Amino acid sequence: DVKVTQSSRYLVKRTGEKVFLECVQDMDHENMFWYRQDPGLGLRLIYFSYDVKMKEKGDIPEGYSVSREKKERFSLILESASTNQTSMYLCASSTGQLKLFFGSGTQLSVL
Amino acid sequence: DQQVKQNSPSLSVQEGRISILNCDYTNSMFDYFLWYKKYPAEGPTFLISISSIKDKNEDGRFTVFLNKSAKHLSLHIVPSQPGDSAVYFCAALQGDYKLSFGAGTTVTVRA
Numbered sequence: 001d002v003k004v005t006q007s008s009r010y011l012v013k014r015t016g017e018k019v020f021l022e023c024v025q026d027m028d029h030e031n032m033f034w035y036r037q038d039p040g041l042g043l044r045l046i047y048f049s050y051d052v053k054m055k056e057k058g059d060i061p062e063g064y065s066v067s068r069e070k071k072e073r074f075s076l077i078l079e080s081a082s083t084n085q086t087s088m089y090l091c092a093s094s095t096g097q098l099k100l101f102f103g104s105g106t107q108l109s110v111l
Numbered sequence: 112d113q114q115v116k117q118n119s120p121s122l123s124v125q126e127g128r129i130s131i132l133n134c135d136y137t138n139s140m141f142d143y144f145l146w147y148k149k150y151p152a153e154g155p156t157f158l159i160s161i162s163s164i165k166d167k168n169e170d171g172r173f174t175v176f177l178n179k180s181a182k183h184l185s186l187h188i189v190p191s192q193p194g195d196s197a198v199y200f201c202a203a204l205q206g207d208y209k210l211s212f213g214a215g216t217t218v219t220v221r222a
Contacts, residue, residue: 003198004154022174030207035212038215039214040120041214041216042113042115042117042200042212042213042215043155043200043202043212044212045209045210045211048208048209049206050207057210058206058209059211090154090155092154097143097204097208098143098145098157098160098204099157099160099208100155100157100210101146101154101156101157102154102155102156102205104152104153104154105152105154105155
């Protein structure tokens, strides 16, 4: 089974802190994604990567950056966390276009 | 502005009956449409997809119907089972990687 592992299930940070969310997949997938899920808004794409060191902005990249130094690992960085970044963050990976494999999510609270 | 809309936030159905989930979209350039299912504390999992050139796709108890002229798709679950209780997300793909998700519909199957 494909496994996408997110480093933390729950995270509480202070406004202005730099936050790292880590994601690791074990199936040698080329594509990796970061989404955030908010009530009433569904899942919104923050960034994605289709190869090592490659990244593309999604629909809501403002306030975020990403890093993909190795194929299996995709990190989401909040340079200076703000309260409006409190959300559920979901990492996913895929080989093709359709079937994404998601991690269990990280619930981030910024106080 | 959301390009994929699920206007019913919740649906309650009796076990054994049909569940019908609806989804509307605004972008006529979408190539594929998908449904994902999410249980609490887990990431979404891929359920079924349909190409924009088809009008129906069936997989066991799950059937997706696409009406391009109405920009509408629906997911039918027959018969509904208690394990189908989950949040269902409609999604649409444009280009190579960008999936747009709806807000989700919470399905509760009553015994």
